[in-house]
Amino acid sequence: MSTQFAEETLEETLSFAPVCRSEELEPGWGEALLLEGAQLALFRTDADTFYATSHHCPTSSAKVMARGILGDTVVEGQAVATVACPLHKEVYRLDTGACLNADSPALPVHKMMEVEGQLWMEQIK
Template sequence: MKWIVVCPYLRLEPDRGVAALVGGEQVALFRTFDGGLHAIGNVDPISGAAVLSRGIVGSRGARVVVASPMHKQAFDLATGECLDEPGVYVPVFPVRVSDGMVEIGDSR
């Protein structure tokens, strides 16, 4: 797997998303309040708009989610599963911190 450097970890604000282009694909990157990192596809599969990085981060039970700014469907940041539309998913990308820099895995 190839790791793509996206940004310094400390530039990410807790519970906010940013968009990045990784291997030609839009990725929504989130740093959660507890310091965790998540990377999912940025395109909302319901509306087709590249907006998930601008969604609201929250939780449903024990699941950390982002709500799409388009129609408010919640997507699990760990699995990519849409909790409001059965069978709908966004891709999930591996993400890590190396030497203070956030890297997203590109398996191509």
């Protein structure tokens, strides 16, 4: 299967859109992205796992999550990647968006996948 066919297949059947090359994201850091009018935060963990969330903190709506502090913790015996909001330090799971240290709304998350160095994100509906 050619790369072009694979990309077209991904875009059409899974509703994923290309966002950037994986090497454009620094390990252990986040970047802000404006995609179709939506402000997003992309993260690359030190373990080279990629996540996409809203750039808006769900607690205050401040557009700060791309500057959040990456970390990890253990939930029910399983290691999970987290991001702490840079303002008030509420901690969110990067896989589900659930807030782990406060009774706060979840951080919206979007599925990501990497294919041959290209990052794809589930399209925002």
